Amino acid sequence: xxxxxxxxxxxxxxxxxxxxxxxxxxxxxxxxxxxxxxxxxxxxxxxxxxxxxxxxxxxxxxxxxxxxxxxxxxxxxxxxxxxxxxxxxxxxxxxxxxxxxxxxxxxxxxxxxxxxxxxxxxxxxxxxxxxxxxxxxxxxxxxxxxxxxxxxxxxxxxxxxxxxxxxxxxxxxxxxxxxxxxxxxxxxxxxxxxxxxxxxxxxxxxxxxxxxxxxxxxxxxxxxxxxxxxxxxxxxxxxxxxxxxxxxxxxxxxxxxxxxxxxxxxxxxxxxxxxxxxxxxxxxxxxxxxxxxxx
Amino acid sequence: xxxxxxxxxxxxxxxxxxxxxxxxxxxxxxxxxxxxxxxxxxxxxxxxxxxxxxxxxxxxxxxxxxxxxxxxxxxxxxxxxxxxxxxxxxxxxxxxxxxxxxxxxxxxxxxxxxxxxxxxxxxxxxxxxxxxxxxxxxxxxxxxxxxxxxxxxxxxxxxxxxxxxxxxxxxxxxxxxxxxxxxxxxxxxxxxxxxxxxxxxxxxxxxxxxxxxxxxxxxxxxxxxxxxxxxxxxxxxxxxxxxxxxxxxxxxxxxxxxxxxxxxx
Amino acid sequence: xxxxxxxxxxxxxxxxxxxxxxxxxxxxxxxxxxxxxxxxxxxxxxxxxxxxxxxxxxxxxxxxxxxxxxxxxxxxxxxxxxxxxxxxxxxxxxxxxxxxxxxxxxxxxxxxxxxxxxxxxxxxxxxxxxxxxxxxxxxxxxxxxxxxxxxxxxxxxxxxxxxxxxxxxxxxxxxxxxxxxxxxxxxxxxxxxxxxxxxxxxxxxxxxxxxxxxxxxxxxxxxxxxxxxxxxxxxxxxxxxxxxxxxxxxxxxxxxxxxxxxxxxxxxxxxxxxxxxxxxxxxxxxxxxxxxxxxxxxxxxxxxxxxxxxxxx
Numbered sequence: 001x002x003x004x005x006x007x008x009x010x011x012x013x014x015x016x017x018x019x020x021x022x023x024x025x026x027x028x029x030x031x032x033x034x035x036x037x038x039x040x041x042x043x044x045x046x047x048x049x050x051x052x053x054x055x056x057x058x059x060x061x062x063x064x065x066x067x068x069x070x071x072x073x074x075x076x077x078x079x080x081x082x083x084x085x086x087x088x089x090x091x092x093x094x095x096x097x098x099x100x101x102x103x104x105x106x107x108x109x110x111x112x113x114x115x116x117x118x119x120x121x122x123x124x125x126x127x128x129x130x131x132x133x134x135x136x137x138x139x140x141x142x143x144x145x146x147x148x149x150x151x152x153x154x155x156x157x158x159x160x161x162x163x164x165x166x167x168x169x170x171x172x173x174x175x176x177x178x179x180x181x182x183x184x185x186x187x188x189x190x191x192x193x194x195x196x197x198x199x200x201x202x203x204x205x206x207x208x209x210x211x212x213x214x215x216x217x218x219x220x221x222x223x224x225x226x227x228x229x230x231x232x233x234x235x236x237x238x239x240x241x242x243x244x245x246x247x248x249x250x251x252x253x254x255x256x257x258x259x260x261x262x263x264x265x266x267x268x269x270x271x272x273x274x275x276x277x278x279x280x281x282x283x284x285x286x287x288x289x290x291x292x293x294x295x
Numbered sequence: 296x297x298x299x300x301x302x303x304x305x306x307x308x309x310x311x312x313x314x315x316x317x318x319x320x321x322x323x324x325x326x327x328x329x330x331x332x333x334x335x336x337x338x339x340x341x342x343x344x345x346x347x348x349x350x351x352x353x354x355x356x357x358x359x360x361x362x363x364x365x366x367x368x369x370x371x372x373x374x375x376x377x378x379x380x381x382x383x384x385x386x387x388x389x390x391x392x393x394x395x396x397x398x399x400x401x402x403x404x405x406x407x408x409x410x411x412x413x414x415x416x417x418x419x420x421x422x423x424x425x426x427x428x429x430x431x432x433x434x435x436x437x438x439x440x441x442x443x444x445x446x447x448x449x450x451x452x453x454x455x456x457x458x459x460x461x462x463x464x465x466x467x468x469x470x471x472x473x474x475x476x477x478x479x480x481x482x483x484x485x486x487x488x489x490x491x492x493x494x495x496x497x498x499x500x501x502x503x504x505x506x507x508x509x510x511x512x513x514x515x516x517x518x519x520x521x522x523x524x525x526x527x528x529x530x531x532x533x534x535x536x537x538x539x540x541x542x543x544x545x546x547x548x549x550x551x552x553x554x555x556x557x558x559x560x
Numbered sequence: 561x562x563x564x565x566x567x568x569x570x571x572x573x574x575x576x577x578x579x580x581x582x583x584x585x586x587x588x589x590x591x592x593x594x595x596x597x598x599x600x601x602x603x604x605x606x607x608x609x610x611x612x613x614x615x616x617x618x619x620x621x622x623x624x625x626x627x628x629x630x631x632x633x634x635x636x637x638x639x640x641x642x643x644x645x646x647x648x649x650x651x652x653x654x655x656x657x658x659x660x661x662x663x664x665x666x667x668x669x670x671x672x673x674x675x676x677x678x679x680x681x682x683x684x685x686x687x688x689x690x691x692x693x694x695x696x697x698x699x700x701x702x703x704x705x706x707x708x709x710x711x712x713x714x715x716x717x718x719x720x721x722x723x724x725x726x727x728x729x730x731x732x733x734x735x736x737x738x739x740x741x742x743x744x745x746x747x748x749x750x751x752x753x754x755x756x757x758x759x760x761x762x763x764x765x766x767x768x769x770x771x772x773x774x775x776x777x778x779x780x781x782x783x784x785x786x787x788x789x790x791x792x793x794x795x796x797x798x799x800x801x802x803x804x805x806x807x808x809x810x811x812x813x814x815x816x817x818x819x820x821x822x823x824x825x826x827x828x829x830x831x832x833x834x835x836x837x838x839x840x841x842x843x844x845x846x847x848x849x850x851x852x853x854x855x856x857x858x859x860x861x862x863x864x865x866x867x868x869x870x871x872x873x
Contacts, residue, residue, distance in 0.1 A: 039666070090850065096666055097612045098849055101806065105845030108799060112838040223795075227677050230670045238666055265685030272678040279671055280659040346754065372756035384751040386744050397744050400737055401756035410737055447869050460755070 010139040011260040012253060017145045017214075019252020020152035024207035025229040026236070026244040027159065028200030034176035034239040035196040038091060038099030042083065043229070044222025045110040046201050050076045050208025051217045052114065055125050063128045065147065065213075072209035073202050080201025084194045093179070107223075114219040122216035129213075148210035155206055156245070159199070163241075168195050176239060231275040237285030247286065299324040299468050299499050300345070300376075305354035307340055307523075314340045315351075316523040322468060327490065327500045329510035332520035338503045339381065341520070342470050346378045347371040359467045373401060375467030379457040379474065387446035391437060394445055394456055395428040395463050396421075402464035424463070431459040434489055451478040455486065468499045475506050487513055511535065562814060570724050573821075577713040586712050587784070588825060593716075593723040594781045596820030598797075599804035600730050600813070601773040607810035608739060609766045610746030611665065614798060615656070615672035616774050618679035619649045621793040623775025624782035625683060628696050638702030642722075642779040649775030653768040661763050680793035695789020702783060715784060722780050726773055727817060733769070734813050742766055743811065799841055800824075806848050809855025819856065 025047060032040050040046075053075040057068035087106065091099050129143035163169040171192045174182040183189065208222075215221065232251060236243030251271050259267035278286055298321040307315040315337045322328045332338050343349040345356045347368035356364045363371050372378075377398075386394050403420035410417050432438055435455040440448060445456050454474060461469045474490075475483045483506070490513060494500065504510050510517060511531035519527040519540050527537050534540055576589045598620060605613045623645035630641035660671045683690050690696075701710040702718060709715050733739055745752050745759045752759055782788040800823075808819030852859050 033666075037666075039670070087846070097606075097610075097669070098853060100612065100669060101802065102846055102849045104799070104802075105842045105849065108842030108845070109839050112835040112842070116835040116839070227673065231674050234667050234670050234674075238664070263685070265681065269678060269681045269685070272674045272681070275671065275674055276656070276659070276678075279663055279667065283659070283663040283667070285667070348750070348754075367758075368750075368753040369756050369758045372754055378754050380750070380754075384748050384754075386747045386751070388747055389740070389743060393740055397740060397752075397757075398755045400741070407736070407738060411732070443868060443872075444865065447865060447872070464756070 006138055007260065008257075009136070010141075011256045013136075013139075013141055014145065015253035015256035016249065017141075017149040017252070018256065019249035020149050021207050021211055022225075022229060022232060022252055023245045023248035024152050024155060024203045024210075025225060026232040026248045027156075027241055028203045029229055029233050030236070030239055030241050030244040031172070031196050031200045031203075033233065034241070035172050036088070036091070036099075036193050037093055037239075038088070038096055039103070039230070040083075040088075040197075040200070041100055041103035041226070042107040042110060043103075043200070043204055044224075044226025045107045046076050046079055046083075046204040046222070047208040047211070047225060048114065048217075048219060048222035049079055049110070050205030051125075051212040051221060052118070052208075053205070054209040054212040055123055055217050058125065058127060063126060065127045065129065065144075068127075069151065069206065069209040072212075073205040076205025076208065077198050077202040079205075080198045081194070083201070084197040088193070088197060089190065111219050111223070118219065120218060120220070122218045125212045125217055127213045142214075144210075144213040148214060151206060151210055155203055159203070162199070168192065172196055228271050231271045234285055235271075235275050235278050237287040240285065240287045243285065243287030297324055298322060299359055300501065301355075301357040302341075302345060303355045303357075305341065305344060305356070306352045307337075307344055307349065308352055313523050315344065315354075317354075318520065318523070318525050320518050320525060320528065322499060322501050323516070324467075324499055325494070325497055326515045327494050327502065327513055329514035329517040330501065330503045330520065331505070331507060331510055331517060332526070335522075336520040337523040338520055339472065340523075342378065342472055342501070342503055345371075346376060346470060369401075376470060377461040377464065377466040377468075378470040379454075379461050379472055381472045381476065383450060383453045383457055383477075385445045385448075385453050385456045385460070388444055390442050391432065391440050391445050391456060392428065392442055394460055395431065396424055398460035398463040399424045399427065427463055427465075428459075431462055434492065435459050436485070449479075451482045454478055455489070458486070458489070462493065462498065468501060471500060471502045471504075473504055474502060475504065475509055483509060566814070566817075570720075574720055577716050583712040586716050590712070590716050590719040590784050591781070592821050592824035593719045594777050594784065595800060595804065595824040596817055597723045597726045597777040598774050599801045599808070599820045600727055600816055601770040601777070602801045603805050603808075603810065603813070603816040604730060604734065604742075604773075605766050605770040607805055607812065607816065608734060608742040608746065609763060611661075611763065611767070612669045613672045613767065613770070614669065615653070615660075615675045615767075616770070616801060617793060617795065617798040618672075618676035619653065619771040619774040620778035620781075620797055621676075621679050621683060622649055622652065623778030624788045624792040625690060626775065627779030628699055628782050628788040629689070631700065632696055638783060639704070642776050645775040645779035646772040650768045650772040653771035654764060657764050657767040657771075661760065661767065676793070676798070680790060683790040683793055690790075693790055695787055695791075697787045697789075699783050699786050699788065719780060719784065722776070726776070730773070731813055738762070738765070746811070796838070799838075799845070803841060803845055803848075805855075806845065807852075807855055809857025809859075809861075812855065812857030812861075815855055815857025 025043065029040065029043055032038065050072045053072035054068050057071040061067040083106065087102055088099070127144060131142055133140040133142040134146060163173055171182070171187045172195065174187055175189060175192050228251070232247045233244050236247035254270055255267050258270050300322040302321070303319045305315050305318040306313070318337065318341060330338050330341065340349065344351040347366055347370070351365065354364065355362065358371070358374050358376055361374050363374050363376070386397065403424065405417040405420040432441055435458065437452060437455060445453060448456065458471065458474060475486055478486065487509065490500065502510065502514065511534070514531060517529065517531055517534045518525060519534060527534060527540050573589070573593070577586050580586060598616065602613070602616050605611050626645040626648050627638070627641035630636040630644045631638060636644065656675055660668050663671065684693055701708055701715070703709065709718055741752070741757060741762055745762055749759055778792065782792060804820045804823050805816050807823060808817070809815035848855070854862070
């Protein structure tokens, strides 16, 4: 088989887009883990809520992309706030297994409530851009993909600025680096943890809104994505945000390349195989945790 | 008497900072040896390194003629060194009986095959362990808690449980990490008496402690660490008279320091 | 006392097919027995050893496929199939367990989850071996000494004997020194090491034994269903096992056995709709984690301890 350069380019561009969206999910998980040392199993369902919010907001906004996306992000941030204040706030540190089981229960409830009301039938989401796209030679990348990637990049830039330069971003990093010391200088863990969860939920909602027009929207859409994101967070080193981003983009590329030349089976399995190999070689992930470095 | 534990030229650095900068000492068999020093002097690092809970950079640790340098913690324990922890560690949801039985089980010859077949070897091991446990429980005065989960005991009582557990397998040396820190002062005397009785019965102890009076009344030999170096070594009286020790320990003149030492005890 | 009760309960369960002529009720009883075994195996690794393993789902599926393939593809029978399922799982657990157990306990949980997903992908996509999404239907009923266990009532006998044997084995294991050491590892690993015990072999053994039993249970279960397909790896099974263990009380052998039998009947009692049932499962999980984090058995024990504490003052 000769490798067609244009085909390869298309796979690469799609891979980068997909990788950036994975990164949005994985970064949220990593952020929450860094601050609270817990895993949010319902994170994928936040993404699903974001996608559904996008689906319902688009007709209201007259298919306008940006307002609908803003509504979806707002919606998941509120959901994140509620999840934190009702459930996660009751967790003590070092209750990792408990956090998983609680958020697993939440995830089951969310999936099936959505399925009960909106059925499992996949929805196709139309936006103002339809299937238009940008043509590069003989290939076409749809606008929804380009914009999804751009939105993700903007979100990362925003996250970087928040963690680096704002008071509450610095507080998050402080807690992630040294919990005891952070408490001693008067950082309130509850407020910081809530901010982290809301921020992570917002990123996840953005990912959901961006994915909605690219893929089908179903109540189960979050589940498979989140399992991949878990693997990414492990590969990148738990709690390591740049590690998660790098791993996510690499995975997007690898999946698309594999998907382009092999069967779909290998595409889905690749992340899990990679994770097991990484754990075998480096039990702490590719990039050591070492607090929450942002640059 | 011969040395049970020989530590030579122990070195350990964290990110370039020397926590231990060549510490050497010996512990005689049947003695009680104290290890004191101000905060950050390297006491805890020393015992974590010799018991395998931290990796040492260089140096040599010999336990009863066996080189245990750099071995993992459970192998060092099997070689005959049992230790306790600064923040008390017991199995809170197991009874005192089980706490003590687990501490000895690695050291008896019964395998799981013996257990499932209930062989003579298994029964003998259990009987011996039970007998030892009863003796120790009597010594620490917790008989009435024998079948109760240790989680309900007070902090000081848990320290006693940890001490008894460390003694269960007749170790060659017992390393105690701050055995009286956080213990109600009225109980410290009880621990002191228990340790003296055990020592008279032939047990060897290495004790790290902040409480200077506790160390000086109990120990045959005291080693003083400061900034990762051995500052002095000798009997309690010699240490007491050493002005360098007082200065390092309290950073003041000997007279004031002695005053504070008495007050703190 | 507990043992007498347990024997009485086991005999009462043996009598079920003679009391009820309904295939439906006896079928529910069969599932209940098998689920209880799988939950008890999860209790060994999670409740006793403190390692939350989602890999159980993968082992359950591997067991189901291994048993079915032994019979259909490799010309064995049901009994050798179940043995093969247990053996394969034990080996797989040792191989994947070692790198997983070397990581942090956080990474362990995620990697076991990944393992389960990988198994479900293989079941779906390795069509040459597993026949893909269609699965292997019409599994023949087991036979022994010229007798064919073809009816639901007859198969119940197999499930009963299997679960009694597995639970008895797990009981002996959990109440032995090994079981006690697993509890110690869960409670305080540094102390275990300071007492000369290396935790790794114990953890690996618990993981592997738990995998073997779960696999055998999965094998018996697919012959109860009569078909094995990728749905055997549905997350629903894992959730059921987890809920049984959590409601019963992590680390309590009898608590989990009782809740296994009781809760396996629950999905049947709650036959509103699948969605509604799952919603109730989720709510139970969340509420239980807050109201009774250590299950019914743990709750009873807390009360007993509180009384003890009061009497010692």
